[in-house]
Structures are given as C-alpha cells and as structure tokens.
Amino acid sequence: MSTINLDHLFKPKSVAVIGASNRPHSVGQVIMRNLLAGGFDGPIMPVNPRSQSIGGVLAYPDVESLPVVPELAVICVPPKAVVPTMECLSAKGCMAAIVLTAGLGAEQYDETRSIKQAMLEIAARNKMRLLGPNCLGLMVPGIGLNASFSHQSIGSGKIAFVSQSGALCTAVLDWAAARGIGFSHFISLGECDDVDFGDVIDYLGSDPNTRAIMLYIESIQERRGFISAARAASRNKPILCIKSGRFAEGAAAAASHTGALAGADDVFDAAIKRAGVLRVYTVTEMFSAAETLSRMRPFRGDKLGIITNGGGIGVLAVDALIERHGQLAKLEDSTIDALSSVLPSTWSHANPVDIIGDAPGERYAKSIDAVLKDPNIDSLLVMHAPTAITDPVEVAQGVINAIKDSRKNILTNWVGEATVSKARNLFYAAGIPTYRTPENAVAAFQHMVNYRKLQEVLMETPPSVPQDFTPETDKARQIIHTAIHSGRDMLTEPEAKAVLECYGINTVKTVAAESLDDAVETADAIGYPVALKILSDDISHKSDVGGVVLNIDSDEELRAAGNKMLRTVKQKFPDARVRGFTVQEMIKRAGARELIVGMTTDPIFGPVILFGHGGVEVEVVRDRAMALPPLNMKLARELVEGTRIYNLLRGYRDVPPVNLEQLYVTLVRLSQLVVHLGEVLELDMNPLLIDQTGVIALDARIKVTPKVVGDDQRLAIHPYPRHLKQELILDDGTKYLLRPIKPEDEPKHYEFMSKLTPEDIHFRFFGSVRELPHSEMARQTQLDYDRDMAFLAIVPDGSEEGEIHGIVQVVIDPNNEHAEYAIMVRSDIKGRGLGRVLMEKMIEYCRQKGTGTFIGQVLPDNRRMLTLCEKLGFSRKYLADEEVFEVTLPLQRDVA
Numbered sequence: 006m007s008t009i010n011l012d013h014l015f016k017p018k019s020v021a022v023i024g025a026s027n028r029p030h031s032v033g034q035v036i037m038r039n040l041l042a043g044g045f046d047g048p049i050m051p052v053n054p055r056s057q058s059i060g061g062v063l064a065y066p067d068v069e070s071l072p073v074v075p076e077l078a079v080i081c082v083p084p085k086a087v088v089p090t091m092e093c094l095s096a097k098g099c100m101a102a103i104v105l106t107a108g109l110g111a112e113q114y115d116e117t118r119s120i121k122q123a124m125l126e127i128a129a130r131n132k133m134r135l136l137g138p139n140c141l142g143l144m145v146p147g148i149g150l151n152a153s154f155s156h157q158s159i160g161s162g163k164i165a166f167v168s169q170s171g172a173l174c175t176a177v178l179d180w181a182a183a184r185g186i187g188f189s190h191f192i193s194l195g196e197c198d199d200v201d202f203g204d205v206i207d208y209l210g211s212d213p214n215t216r217a218i219m220l221y222i223e224s225i226q227e228r229r230g231f232i233s234a235a236r237a238a239s240r241n242k243p244i245l246c247i248k249s250g251r252f253a254e255g256a257a258a259a260a261s262h263t264g265a266l267a268g269a270d271d272v273f274d275a276a277i278k279r280a281g282v283l284r285v286y287t288v289t290e291m292f293s294a295a296e297t298l299s300r301m302r303p304f305r306g307d308k309l310g311i312i313t314n315g316g317g318i319g320v321l322a323v324d325a326l327i328e329r330h331g332q333l334a335k336l337e338d339s340t341i342d343a344l345s346s347v348l349p350s351t352w353s354h355a356n357p358v359d360i361i362g363d364a365p366g367e368r369y370a371k372s373i374d375a376v377l378k379d380p381n382i383d384s385l386l387v388m389h390a391p392t393a394i395t396d397p398v399e400v401a402q403g404v405i406n407a408i409k410d411s412r413k414n415i416l417t418n419w420v421g422e423a424t425v426s427k428a429r430n431l432f433y434a435a436g437i438p439t440y441r442t443p444e445n446a447v448a449a450f451q452h453m454v455n456y457r458k459l460q461e462v463l464m465e466t467p468p469s470v471p472q473d474f475t476p477e478t479d480k481a482r483q484i485i486h487t488a489i490h491s492g493r494d495m496l497t498e499p500e501a502k503a504v505l506e507c508y509g510i511n512t513v514k515t516v517a518a519e520s521l522d523d524a525v526e527t528a529d530a531i532g533y534p535v536a537l538k539i540l541s542d543d544i545s546h547k548s549d550v551g552g553v554v555l556n557i558d559s560d561e562e563l564r565a566a567g568n569k570m571l572r573t574v575k576q577k578f579p580d581a582r583v584r585g586f587t588v589q590e591m592i593k594r595a596g597a598r599e600l601i602v603g604m605t606t607d608p609i610f611g612p613v614i615l616f617g618h619g620g621v622e623v624e625v626v627r628d629r630a631m632a633l634p635p636l637n638m639k640l641a642r643e644l645v646e647g648t649r650i651y652n653l654l655r656g657y658r659d660v661p662p663v664n665l666e667q668l669y670v671t672l673v674r675l676s677q678l679v680v681h682l683g684e685v686l687e688l689d690m691n692p693l694l695i696d697q698t699g700v701i702a703l704d705a706r707i708k709v710t711p712k713v714v715g716d717d718q719r720l721a722i723h724p725y726p727r728h729l730k731q732e733l734i735l736d737d738g739t740k741y742l743l744r745p746i747k748p749e750d751e752p753k754h755y756e757f758m759s760k761l762t763p764e765d766i767h768f769r770f771f772g773s774v775r776e777l778p779h780s781e782m783a784r785q786t787q788l789d790y791d792r793d794m795a796f797l798a799i800v801p802d803g804s805e806e807g808e809i810h811g812i813v814q815v816v817i818d819p820n821n822e823h824a825e826y827a828i829m830v831r832s833d834i835k836g837r838g839l840g841r842v843l844m845e846k847m848i849e850y851c852r853q854k855g856t857g858t859f860i861g862q863v864l865p866d867n868r869r870m871l872t873l874c875e876k877l878g879f880s881r882k883y884l885a886d887e888e889v890f891e892v893t894l895p896l897q898r899d900v901a
Contacts, residue, residue, distance in 0.1 A: 007204060008207050008208050008818075008820055009132055009134070009820045009822075010100045010101055010132055010133070010134045011101075011134055011200070011204065011208045013077060013100040013134065014077060014101040014103075014134050014200070015143070015145055015208065016148065017075075017077035018047045018076050019047045019048040019049075019050070019074075019075050019077070020040060020045065020047065020048070020049050020050070020076070020077045020078070020079065020150070020152060021050040021051075021052055021068070021071055021077070021078045021079070021099070022036050022037055022040065022049070022050070022052065022079045022081070023052045023068065023078055023079065023081065023082055023090050023094075024052070024053070024080065024081035024082040024086075025037045025051030025052060025053050025056075025059040025060075025064065025081075026053060026059065027056055027059055027060070032081045032105055032154050033051075033059075034059075034060075035154040035156075036079055036081055036105075036142070036152065036153070036154050037049070037051055037059050037060045037062070039151040039153060039154065039155065040079075040150075040151060040152060041060055041062065042158065043146075043149045043150060043158065044149035045148065045149040045150050045151075046148070046149060048072075048073060049062060050062075050071050050072075050073075051063075051064045052064065052066075052068060052070075052071070053065075053066075054067060067093065068093035068094055068096075068097055069093060069096075069097070071097065074098040074099060075097070075099050076099070076100065076101065077099075077101045077102070077103070077152065078090075078099050078101070078103070079102070079103045079105065079142065079152050080102055080103065080104045080105060080106060081154075082106060083106070084106055084108055084109055084112050085112070085120070087104065087109060087120055087124055087138075088114055088120055088123045088124055088127070091124050091127045091128065091133075092127060095127050095128075095133060099133065100131075100132065100133055101133065101134045101135075101136075102128075102133060102134070102135050103135075103136045103137055103140065103142055103152055104124070104135055104136070104137035104138035104139075104140070104195075105137060105139070105141075105142060105154065106138055106139070107138065107139035109121035109124060109138050109139075121138065121198065124138075125198055125199065128199060134199060134200055135199035135200060136192070136199070137193075137194075137196060137198070138195055138196055138198065139171075139195040139196050140171060140193040140195025140196070141153050141154060141155060141174045141195075142154060142155065142193055143190075143191070143192050143193065144158075144159060144188065144190070144191040145189070145190050145191075146159055146160055146161040146162070146187060146188060146189075147161045147189060147214055153191075153193065155174065156175060156178075157175070157178040157179060157182050158182075159178060159181060159182065159187060159188050160185070160186075160187035160188075161187045161188070161189070162186060162187025162188045162189060163187075163214065163215060163216035163217065163299060164187075164188055164189060164215070164216065164217050164218075164219060164292075164295050164296075164299065165190040165191075165209045165212075165215045165217070165219065166188055166190070166191050166192070166219045166221075167192045167194060167202065167206075167218065167219065167220050167221070168192070168193055168194065169193075169194050169195070169197065169221060169222060169223045169224070170193075170221055170223060171193050171195070173221050173288075174191070176288070177221075177288055180288055180292075184292075186292060189209075189214045189215040189216075190209065190212075190215065192205060197226050201226055201227055201230065201231070202220065202225065202227075202230075202231050203227055203230030203231045203233065203234040203235075204230070204234075206218060206220075206234040206238050206244065207234040207237070207238065209238065210234065210237060210238025210241055210242065211238075211241075215242065216242060216299040217242055217243045217244075217245065217295040217296075217298055218238065218242065218243070218244045219244075219245050219246070219291050219292075220244065220245070220246040220282075221246070221247050221249070222246055222247070222248045222249070223248075223250065224609065225273075225610075228276070228609055228610050228611065229720075229723070229791060231280070232279065232280045232633075232721050232722055233789050233791045233792060234819070235280035235281065236280045236281055236463070237789065237792065239280060239281030239459070239463070240281065240460075240463060243294075243295065243298035243299065243456060244280075244281065244282045244283065245282070245283045245284070245291050245294050245295055245298075246282050246283075246284055246285070247284075247285060247286065247287070247288070247291055248270070248273055248277075248284065250269070250270070269607065269608075271629075271630075271631050272607040272610050272613050272631055273609075273610070275613060275631040275632050275633055276633055276721060278459065278462070279462075279632070279633050279722065281459045281460065281462070281463050282459075283298075283455060283456050283459060289445075290448060293440065293448065293452075294448075294452040294456075297438045297449040297452055297453060298452060298453065300436055300437075300438055301453055301456075302413070302414050303412070304383075304384075304414060304453055304454075304456075304457040306384075307332050307383060307454045307457075308332045308333070308334035308381055308382065308383045308384075309331060309332065309333060309334060309382075309383070309385070309386060309447075309450055310334045310336075310356055310358070310376050310381075310384070310386070311323070311333075311356060311357035311358065311385075311386045311388065312360060312369065312372050312373060312376060312385065312387050312388065313358070313359055313360070313387075313388035313389070314359070314360055314361060314362050314363075314364045314369075314388070314389055314390060314392070314395070315359070315362060315388070315389075315390035316353065316357075316359045317390075318388050318420055318443050319353075319357035319359055319388060319443075320357070321443040321444065322386060322388065322443040322446065322447050325444045325447035325448070326447045326451075329447065331447065331450065331451055331454065333356060334381045334382050334383070335356065336355065336358075336376075336379055336381065337379050337380070340375055340378065340379040341354060341355075343375040343378070344358060344372060344375050347368070347371040347372065347375065348360055348361070348368065348371075349361050357388075358372060358376060360372050362392050362394075362395075363392065363394050363395060364395065364400070365395060365396075365399065365400065365403070366396075366399045366400045366401075366402060366403020366406075367403060369387065369389075369400055369404050369407065370403045370407035373404065373407040373408060377408075377411050382413065383413065383414075384413055384414040384415070384416070384450060385411075385414070385415050385416070386416045386417070386418060386446055386447070386450065387404050387415065387416070387417045387418070388417070388418045388419075388420070388446070389401075389417075389418070389419045389420070389428075390420050390421070391419075391420075391424040397421075397427070397428040398427050398431065400428070401419065401429075401431045401432060402431060404417065405431060405432070405435050405437065408437070414450075414453060415437060415438075416437075416438050416440065416446050416449055416450060417432050417437055417438065417439040417440070417446070418439070418440050418442065418443055418446040419432075419439065420441070420442065420443070422441075462639075462643065463783070464783040474509050474674070476507055476508045476509065476674070476677055476678070477507040477508075478507070478681045480507050481503075481504045481507035481678070481681075481682060482682060482684070484496070484503055484504050484507075485504065485682065485684045485685070485707075485709050486684075487500075488500060488709060489709060489710075489711045494686075494708055494709055495545065495706070495708055496706075496707040496708075497517060497540060497584075497587070498515055498517075498538065498587050498705060498706070499515050499516065499517045500707070501688075501705035501707040502515050502702065502705045504682075504707060505678075505702060505705055508674045508677060508678045509670075509674050510671055510675065510678075510690070510702060511671075511700060511701045511702065512701065512702040512703075512705060513589050513590060513592050514531060514590050515587050515588070516530075516531070516589070517585060517586075518540075518585050518586045518587065518588055519584070519585040520585060521563070521564055521567045521568070521586070523585070523586075524537060524563060524567060524585075524586045525560045525564065527588040528557070528560070528563055528588050529560070531588060531590050532590065533557065533558050533559060534556050534557055534558050534590075534591040535557050535588050535589060535590060535591055536553065536554065536555045536556070536557065536588070536589045536591055537553075537554045537563060537566050537567060537586055537587075537588060538553050538586065538587045538589070539553075539570055539571075539574055539583060540583065540584045540585045540586050541581045541582060542584065543580070543581040543582055544574070544578060544581050545706065548621055550573065550574050550577045550578050550581075551569075551573035551574060551577065552570060552573075552574055554566040554569075554570060555591065567586060571583065589703075592694060592701060592703060594694060594696045594698070596661075596696060597663075597694045597696040598650065598663060598694070598695050599618070599619040599620040599691075599692035599693070599694060600616070600617070600618065600619040600650070600668075600690075600691075600692060600693040600694075600700075601615065601616070601617050601619035601620075601629070601689065601690065601691040601693065602614075602615070602616050602619075602671065602672065602675060602690045602691075602693045602702075603615050603687070603689040603690060603691065604634075604675065604679050604687065604688045605686070605687045605688075606686050606687065610721040611633075611719050611720050612634055612719065612720060613631050613632070613633055613634075614632050614634055614644070614672065614675060614676060614679065615631050616629065616630055616632075616644050616645055616647075616648065617629025617648050617650065618648065618649070618650040619693060628648050628649045628650055629648060630644050630645075630647030630648045631644075632644045633720075633721050633722055634679045634680055634720065634724070635679075635680050635720075635722065635724045635725060636672055636673050636676035637673060637748060637749065638669050638670075638673060639748075641669040641670075641672035641673050641676075642669055644672060645668060645669070645672070654668075654695070661697050662697065663695045663696050663697055664695065664697055664698060664699045664700070667695075667699040667700050668700055671693070671700050675688070675690075680720065680725075683719050684709045684710060685707060685708070686708045686709060686710050687706075687708040688705075688707045688708070689704070689705065689707075690705050691704055691706075692704065723789065723790040723791045724790075725745065725747060726790055726794075727744075729744065729745050729796075729850065730742065730743065730744040731743045732801075733842065735837050735838055735839065735842070736837070736838060737837055739800070739837065740800065740801065741798045741801075741810070741839070741842075742798075742799045742801045742807070743796050743797070743798055743799075743842070743843070744796065744797055744799065745788075745790070745794060745795065745796060745797075746785075746795040746796070746797055746812070747786070748783075748786050748787045749786075750786050750797065751779075751782050751783065753808075753809055754782060754786055754809070755777075756808075756809070757808075757809040757810075757812065757829075757831070758777065760831055761829065761831060761832070762832045765829060765830075765831065765832055767864070768863075768864055768867045768870065769827060769828075769829045771862075771864060771889070785814065792816070792817050792819070793814070793816050793817060794815055794817075794847070794850060794851075795812060795813065795814030795815075796812070796813050796814075796843060796846055796850075797809050797811070797812055798810045798811040798812070798830075798839055798842070798843055810830065810831055810834045810839060811829065811830040811834065811839050811840065811843050812828070812829050812843075813827070813843040813844060813846070813847045814827055814828075814847075815847055815851060815859075817851070817856055821854065821855055821856050821857065822856070822857045822858065823857065823858050823860055824847075824856045824858070824859050824860070825860050825861060826844075826847060826859060826860070826861045828840060828844060828870070830843070840869075840873060841873055841876075841877075844873065845877070848894065848896070851896055852896045852897070855897065856896055856897075857896060857897055858893060858894065858895055859879075859893070859894040859895075859896055860891065860892065860894075861891075861892050862884075862887070862889040862890065862891055862892070863889060863890045863892055864890075865883075865888070865889070865890060871892075874894075877894065878894055879892040879893060879894045880892070880894075881893070
C-alpha cells in the first residue's frame with residue numbers, strides 16, 4: 006500500500022507508447038489515436054522499430070532513443086517483450102507504466118520465474134509503479150490524458166471510477182457518455198499486481214478534483230490496505246462500490262455452523278460497512294448515488310416530505326420509501342393550516358402533499374415554503390407529472406427559485422421523457438439532483454440516509470465495556486496447544502468451554518466421561534436433570550447423528566440414553582472414533598431465546614464474527630449478521646441490531662426484554678479471544694441462551710490450527726496495540742501508564758482539553774480554540790493503528806483509566822515516509838520530563854515502524870518545545886510564510 010510515484014501515473018508530463026502501431030484496430034494504434042485526440046499537453050512518444058511515424062507523430066526505434074525520460078509508459082507489446090521493455094524503461098528512469106498485455110502469469114520468463122514475476126521484480130527494484138497488467142488503461146480528462154484503448158472518450162467531471170473489469174469499463178463509458186457524465190479519473194486496474202484499490206483510494210481521497218469515488222470490485226488482494234485507505238478517504242468524500250459474485254458461498258465443508266453460514270458476500274458487506282463504503286447493486290444506482298451524495302448538504306435526519314401534482318406518483322414514492330425502510334414525515338398542524346391557506350380545498354391534507362394536477366410554479370413555490378418550515382421535514386422530494394395545462398419548465402423554475410436559500414436536501418422527480426427534458430436540464434444546471442422515476446428519487450434519498458449512518462458509525466464514540474476484565478490468554482492458549490500437540494484440530498466440548506471461560510464468557514458446566522459408568526457418577530455429582538452428548542473428534546454436529554439427549558432425570562435413563570446413542574452413532578457414522586461422553590447440567594430458562602455467536606476465517610478478510618438466531622434450525626432460518634473484529638460495545642450493538650431476532654430480544658407484549666448489555670459484552674470478549682488467539686479458525690456457541698438474567702453458552706465448538714500468522718497479516722483491521730502499554734515513574738515519583746489511545750477515551754480527552762491553559766491551546770493549535778467539535782475529537786481518538794498513533798500519559802486509578810496529563814500523536818503518510826507529530830502536556834505538569842518521555846516513546850515507535858522522518862511545526866514563542874527538539878537531535882528551519890519552525894528528525898540511519 007503506497008502512493009509513491011503515483012503522480013507519474015496520474016499526472017504525467019510526458020507519455021511513451023511502447024508497441025505503438027499504424028495497424029488498424031490494433032491496441033497500439035488505438036492507444037496512440039486516443040492519446041492524440043485527448044488533448045494531452047506534453048510529449049507523446051511512440052516506440053516502434055519498424056515505423057518512422059505513428060499517427061503522424063515521429064516514432065523512435067527503441068526506449069533508449071527517446072529524447073526525454075517518459076514519466077509514463079504505456080506497454081502494449083507481446084508477452085515475451087514485456088520484461089526487456091521494462092528493463093529499458095527502468096534504465097531510462099521511467100517511474101510509471103501501464104501494462105495492457107495479458108497472459109503474463111501463464112508464460113515462463115526463465116526456469117524459476119514467470120514473465121509477470123520478472124516484470125514485478127524490475128518494478129519493485131526501481132520503485133516503478135505498474136497499472137495492470139491485462140487492463141484497459143487510464144483516463145484523466147482534466148489533463149487531456151486518454152492512455153487507454155477504450156472506444157469512447159469522456160468529459161471532465163468530479164467522479165472517479167475504478168474497476169477491475171475492462172468489459173464493465175467500456176459499458177460504463179457508453180452509459181456515461183449517453184448521459185453527459187464526466188470523470189476526474191477513469192481507471193482500469195486489471196490484475197492489480199502493483200497498483201491496487203488501496204493505493205488508488207489513498208490517492209483519490211486527497212485529490213481536490215475528485216468529489217466521489219466509485220469502485221467495481223471482483224476481489225480484494227490486500228485487505229488491510231483496502232480497508233485502511235477506504236476508512237481514511239470515506240471521512241472526506243463518498244465511496245460507493247459494486248461487488249460482483251454476490252452469491253458465491255464461502256467454505257463449503259465448514260466444521261461449524263458459523264463457517265457454513267458465513268457467505269463470502271456477507272463478509273464483504275461487513276468489511277465495507279466498517280470502512281464507510283456505501284454499497285450499490287447496479288451501474289445506474291451507482292451513478293445516481295454518486296451524484297446525489299456529491300451534492301448533499303449537511304444531513305440532519307431521515308424523515309422525507311413529498312410534494313407532488315399527482316397522487317399516483319406520490320403513492321409510488323411512498324411505497325418505494327416504505328419498502329426501503331425509510332421514514333415518511335408527519336406534517337405539523339401548523340404546516341397543514343399554512344398549506345390550506347394557499348392550496349385548493351381538495352389538496353391531500355397530509356404527506357405526500359398533493360397540490361393538484363393544475364399546479365403552476367407559483368403554487369409549488371408557496372407549498373415548498375410552507376413544508377420546509379416544518380421541523381419534521383428533514384429532506385424534501387418535489388415531484389411533477391406533465392399535464393396539458395402546466396409548463397414543466399415554468400414549474401421547474403418556480404421550484405429552483407423557492408429552494409435556493411434552503412439548507413435542507415431537495416430532490417426532484419419530473420416523470421416522463423421528451424416533455425420534461427428541458428426542465429431536467431434546468432435542475433442539472435442549478436446543481437439540484439433530479440431523477441426520472443419516483444423509485445430512483447426515493448433510492449437516492451435512502452442513499453443519503455445510509456451514507457450518513459455510515460459516517461455516524463465512523464464518528465460515534467463507543468461506550469466502555471462495563472466491567473474491567475483481564476482474560477486468561479496464556480491458560481486458553483495452553484488448552485489449545487495441548488489439543489494441537491495430540492494431533493487434533495477440534496477441541497472437545499469441555500476444552501472449548503474452558504477456553505471461553507478464560508475470556509469471561511459464561512458456559513454451562515460440562516464434564517467429560519470416558520464410559521457410561523463415569524457418566525453416571527458425573528451426573529450424580531452435578532445433579533439431575535442433565536444432558537448427555539457423544540464425545541468424538543470426528544463428529545462436529547452431534548445432534549445430526551443422535552449424539553445429544555436432553556432432560557435425563559435418573560441413572561437408568563442416562564444408561565439407556567447412552568447405549569442407544571452409541572448404537573445410533575455406530576449406525577449413522579460407523580467410522581467415528583468415540584472417546585466417551587460429556588455430561589452437563591440442564592439449564593431451564595422459560596422464555597429464553599436461542600442464539601448463535603461464533604467466528605470463522607474468511608479467505609480474503611480473515612477472522613469474522615457472526616451473530617444470529619440459533620438452535621438446530623439455524624441454517625434454515627439463516628437470520629444472521631457479521632462484523633470484522635476487533636469489536637467494541639458500539640459495534641457489538643450494531644451487529645445485533647442487524648438481525649431480525651433483535652426485535653424479539655427487545656421484548657414484546659408481556660415478554661420482557663433480554664439482557665442486551667451482557668450480550669454485547671459477550672461479543673466484545675469473543676472479539677478479544679479472536680484477536681489474541683490466532684490459533685482459532687472457527688468457533689461456535691450454539692445455542693447461546695439469553696434472557697433477562699444474562700447469557701450462557703450451552704454448546705461450544707472450536708476448530709484450531711498450529712499455523713499462526715501475525716495479527717498484521719491475519720486481521721483485516723489493526724487491533725488495539727495492547728503490547729505498546731508501558732508503566733513508568735518520573736524522577737519526582739509520579740507514576741504513569743503510557744498506552745495507545747482508544748475510541749472510548751473521547752470523554753477523557755475532552756476533560757483533558759478543559760484543563761489546558763490558553764497558552765497550551767495556542768501552542769498546540771496555533772490559535773484560540775474553545776472546544777473541538779465531536780467530528781474532530783473522533784478523528785483524534787478513533788485511529789487506524791496502521792497509519793496513526795497517539796499515546797496517553799495517564800495517572801492510573803488501578804485500571805487503564807485515570808486522569809490524562811499528556812498526549813502525543815502522529816499522522817503517518819500512506820508511504821510511511823513522514824510522521825507529523827503533535828504533543829500536549831498540561832501546564833501544571835510541565836518541567837517534570839513528561840514531554841520528553843512522550844516524545845521519546847513516539848520517536849521509538851515510528852523508528853520501529855520503519856518511518857523515514859519525524860517532523861513537526863513549532864511556534865517561535867514555544868521555546869520549551871524548541872529546546873526539547875534540539876536536545877533530541879532535531880534540525881529546524883524557519884518557514885517565513887507560515888511563521889513557524891519546521892523541526893525534522895531522520896529516523897532510519899544508514900548502517901555501514
């Protein structure tokens with residue numbers, strides 16, 4: 006993941022075409038034609054050893070003969086010529102290339118490498134960026150660059166389109182050209198062997214000419230880079246995506262219910278929601294959503310008002326809204342009175358506001374004025390059906406005049422085609438979103454609602470886990486390793502429950518018994534009634550083979566049940582190796598609900614947590630939701646709310662609500678287990694019983710592996726870096742806990758800010774700041790630990806909480822070249838050495854991360870910080886334009 010040298014790809018000042026041709030309909034000929042027709046303001050240099058000119062432009066026999074170093078090379082030569090071409094470009098100093106050639110992975114370059122591998126080695130050695138191979142190319146209309154073999158040119162716009170499919174690119178180009186839609190960038194990624202989604206999102210996220218980013222995704226190669234880049238960019242601009250292969254299931258032969266239920270598309274959905282990306286399902290919907298979101302005003306609510314001159318289209322809009330789980334606003338009595346004073350008596354007297362078919366622009370304007378004053382109306386949809394006695398253009402102009410000063414979001418729907426086309430053009434010119442059908446207009450409104458919810462998820466401060474809890478990770482890992490060393494990849498039920506207990510997850514008491522005699526003795530000790538289950542490493546779903554008997558009340562019943570169980574298992578699963586039985590106490594909770602909670606490992610996004618309706622019918626009901634770890638209380642709540650059973654858990658009629666708080670805690674603790682124990686591949690708690698008293702796992706299943714990769718590779722989202730916590734004592738005896746910041750720290754951060762002096766604030770923010778808004782505070786506390794870091798210095802109160810005395814934070818660029826720091830220490834604490842400790846902690850962190858340079862800006866009157874920087878070895882330079890010192894510390898020294 007890197008944006009290094011991407012300017013050479015997306016903003017080149019010169020282009021060479023290797024394999025340019027005059028042969029009609031060849032790729033080299035189309036590339037040259039498109040480059041010349043695009044209006045690119047820079048040298049376009051065709052390379053062909055057999056032609057003096059290509060398309061009327063002087064050609065060069067080889068790369069070495071080029072008069073200038075091309076910033077961008079377009080390679081459209083046969084596979085065997087790709088590697089020699091790359092060698093020549095590298096020697097010339099070219100830093101970016103588009104490789105259109107396909108089939109490079111299937112052909113060998115030498116005995117040990119394919120052509121693709123050899124090409125990538127050359128690029129990596131010289132930091133040359135590659136788009137492709139096997140791609141359509143690249144278009145940046147703003148600079149006249151059409152380095153593609155597309156059949157269709159495009160105009161300039163504010164939307165970027167990025168696709169893995171070249172075929173879809175050409176279809177989208179046709180679609181957009183017919184509607185006059187332009188682009189800031191149009192990028193065909195191809196096989197993503199170098200430049201991938203994460204790189205491009207990082208680049209476009211900070212591009213001022215791009216207002217929205219659209220993605221067509223077939224697969225994700227680098228999950229951590231994709232999510233990290235998307236989370237950063239989606240805070241600044243909308244990202245929308247279409248994902249193909251929506252119905253491909255994940256693991257076909259999973260060892261757990263969780264594994265069987267976790268379809269690949271559900272996991273993808275969970276991943277992009279966590280990244281703040283809005284998913285759509287058609288190309289039309291994507292462009293409609295991009296246009297709507299890029300013009301969206303501040304969005305404060307989800308209740309829609311509708312004004313229409315036709316009752317039928319108004320009803321269609323309401324139907325579409327309810328179908329999408331939208332909210333139709335209820336008009337205030339004062340609004341109804343105001344409308345009644347300006348409308349015919351036959352108006353609808355409700356929302357939708359039907360102002361009758363003969364409504365001219367003036368009637369629309371008066372109605373809009375009344376409705377927009379209603380506090381229940383968050384957004385407004387204005388609709389019009391053409392009639393013989395109204396002018397669609399006159400009505401549209403009346404609407405435009407009426408809404409020009411409104412701060413609410415306004416959408417329009419002029420139904421029809423030829424009659425209303427001029428009116429639509431007026432809306433386009435005025436920057437007002439307009440749609441052809443009621444359904445499309447409502448879908449656009451719901452896109453705004455859903456996008457705002459995604460933004461709130463990124464910004465919301467999660468509550469802390471209610472009680473302080475430290476898991477017994479070492480004990481859990483010992484249980485797992487004992488099973489692995491005995492050659493097993495499935496824990497026994499007692500082992501699985503013991504691991505869960507290590508993480509504070511309540512389980513029913515379960516004891517293993519080698520024989521029926523042992524089972525009887527165990528049941529007597531536990532106390533009847535009990536449940537008896539078969540114990541076998543070969544049987545995953547015990548109830549499927551008659552391996553579970555419940556509510557056993559006596560020794561005689563237990564013996565009879567055990568003997569029958571052995572006979573049934575032998576008949577249905579003769580090859581199973583039976584190790585004995587497990588005996589567990591029967592838990593009877595009238596009215597309790599059966600849930601499933603578990604995790605599985607997705608081949609792309611790694612560990613994923615599942616929650617849903619449990620019990621034996623779990624795979625038939627298929628009511629479940631998924632989320633990527635790590636979870637906090639807020640994310641756990643959202644996971645539960647994503648299921649149908651959530652409405653039952655809240656209680657209804659005379660059925661009391663369950664203890665949802667304990668359910669959220671259980672999910673958070675499961676998330677901790679997943680983060681800490683990389684040996685766990687799959688996990689089931691089914692059923693997990695819940696009622697108003699709490700939760701208890703009746704059954705548990707865990708699949709493990711001896712092959713454990715590090716968290717950096719295993720998890721799609723960087724977990725909280727707990728290993729970076731450090732205790733220290735200053736010279737004056739003050740004890741501090743230095744730890745990374747958490748999202749839950751936002752209230753403590755506000756408390757810390759309230760105790761800073763005006764001088765502290767001035768030195769940190771270069772001005773007077775009364776209070777940071779929640780959005781900014783969320784950015785400072787909800788970090789992507791792949792990119793950013795902040796350490797708190799806390800006077801501990803016996804836990805990880807306590808009073809904050811100092812904070813140091815860095816923002817690291819995507820290429821890990823620069824870490825820009827900021828530090829705050831309370832004035833009443835200064836002079837004790839805490840600032841130096843925080844700086845040294847962060848410098849060492851960045852050095853270990855491989856960051857190139859540690860930089861910051863310091864006001865000239867902040868002498869204390871300038872002195873500290875000097876002692877730590879920083880160099881400094883005065884920036885006269887900004888009236889600050891820039892301080893710089895190289896972190897990676899060359900080793901002789």
